[in-house]
Amino acid sequence: MQFFLDNIDLFRDAFLNTLGLTFFAGVLALVLGTVLAGMRVSPIAPLRGLATTYVEIFRNTPLTVVFFFVIFGLPQIDTVLPFFAGAVVAVGTYTAAFVAEAIRSGINSVAPGQAEAARALGLTFSQTLTTVVLPQAFRTVVPPLGSVLIAMAKNTSIAAGFSISEVSSLLARLTNADPNDLLFILLGVVLAYMVITVPAAIALNRIEHRVAILR
Template sequence: MNPLIENAGAIAQALGTTLMMAVIAGIGSIVLGVLVTVARVSPIPILRFAAFCYTQFFINVPLLALLLLAVFALPDAGLLLPLTPTAIIVLTAYESAYVAEAVRSGVNTVPPGQIEAARALGMTFGLSLRRVIVPQALRSVVQPIGNVMIALAMNTALAAAVGVVELTAEVNKINLVAAQPILIFSGAGLLYMAIALVIGLAAGWVERRVAIAR
């Protein structure tokens, strides 16, 4: 019989773990990424420097290295967490750097005249960020953030390297028994493609709904 059908229950459970990781890390990375962007454009030099160092670190260090470091080094430092939450935290921190860069590019699209108008109305920097700058920046970078979310969904596969039983880990375990790599990994690839397609379509729909008329 088809090993994918025989192990449909285990694959569905592993797919659920993949989706759960992608959703939680996706939401977390967007929130954290916006906060990092705010720090990058703030008038406080130390915040700008810290945010710059944060983004450069996570953009230039491989995700797999970060996962291995978190799983094997943090317990030695006395911080013990289950594997799945650890992977989610690392994915959130890693992808938030890319979200921050996308949102920062959106900040640059906000017309300077609107920022000056906010100042003329007496808005503080924080208030102008909340009311004027960040909302428009987010609306202009929906598709880039969608691309980051697609990359995040694909990157969940790396969690298999540190023992998280997600989709890639499960199908690899099935293949070790069934020895049908073309069939099994093609099936997994189609599932990942479906996830990417859904995210892409959702991002396109949101982008059309919130598009800024220039």
């Protein structure tokens, strides 16, 4: 317990970094994933092919490899990102592939008549997608989308291996801790992740019930 109290500032900073990484990567994943989902149902074949290629590559590539590419590969083409920004890009672009598939499943669940009616009114594909289809699709994908984002929050732990002060990076300090403090440190790390994921799960559950009434 004393080790935890002596390093409270370190724990606080690591938790805030994890929270920030989860938030910014989540925003990036949602925006990019939505764009990719729209591209995957686009009538333009090159856009569908590009989005499909992106999704398949990132879904079948370990997140650690994506981190290596962003942190060590981009500098080879004169693109250097700060470690935190690089972690946001790595986690966000990786998660976007799974977000895209979740949203695409929601788009496919919308009755075809909805899009046909929108086109009959003279709406373009992009107008139909953004004003008619996506609002309905998002209601059906809250549970799978929530699972993807919660998994993303836990995936941020990989950032600890790339010199980023993140909650799981505190485990490296176990070697310097008194054996009696190991349990407190482990519980602290677990609780830190739960502080992020449990409220998120509760919020998503409430959103799911609320939009279910509106269907």
